[in-house]
Amino acid sequence: MTPPVRTPYDLTPYGPTPYVLTVDACLRDLRAADHLLRTFAAELPVTSGGFGCTHLVRGERPRVVVSVAPESGEEPDDMRARLVAMGYEVTEGAPDAVGRAVLYRGADVLRGTLSVEEVLSVSAIDRVAVLGAPGEPDPGSRLVTHSHVRPLWQSGELVLTAMPAVGGTLVPFEVPDPTPCCADH
Structure with a gap:
């Protein structure tokens, strides 16, 4: 049996990868x-x-x-x-x-608006998931990055969570300058 592919952040029963x-x-x-x-x-x-x-x-x-x-x-x-x-x-x-x-590989080129396909091809991101949407987004869907793309490791994959935005575009779920909770009180 072939062992699973491990990422630098993949914790297994064998312990953490030593080069992290x-x-x-x-x-x-x-x-x-x-x-x-x-x-x-x-x-x-x-x-x-x-x-x-x-x-x-x-x-x-x-x-x-x-x-x-x-x-x-x-x-x-x-x-x-x-x-x-x-x-x-x-x-x-x-x-x-x-x-x-x-x-991560490609983080510095994820600027402006890119298609989901481009994001996946130029970066280490393995998958894009859209909040509230089943399955994968269309590869041609446009992602407005705001030059702030922070994917998360999930089950050994680097996954960018996005959400629907104006004009049928997507934006990363994490925004660069979030408004603090209760900022208007």
Whole structure:
């Protein structure tokens, strides 16, 4: 029997994939975590085929941690050493299997309006799911990205959740600048 294909964030009974590193920088919000991941992308060997994700940690000390996975399994030792030298707490493996991807192949080209087919062909995103709609969207459906596309790992697939928008277009479910709850009170 052939073993299943595993992604860097796929937790299995065998434990976390060893080339994923989790960084706890005591962050409280996703925006700060996104910024930290973009800083890592500029300073560390997270190549275009690697991943950088955010993870919500609940419990006594709620926070957002980030995980990074270089494209190659041979780069984490250097990356770990550099992160520790920068003062971060670093552990091996991903904290969970449902990371929110910020750094991934093609993230930098998902700008403007693209068809679903284009999104899938130029990025690491495996699938687009539309809230409230059965099945997959038409490959020709237009997705207005707002330059903010944050897919989630779901059952080993990188899935972008979208929602219907004006003019029959789609938009990512997560917006770049959400209005805080009760902002008008």
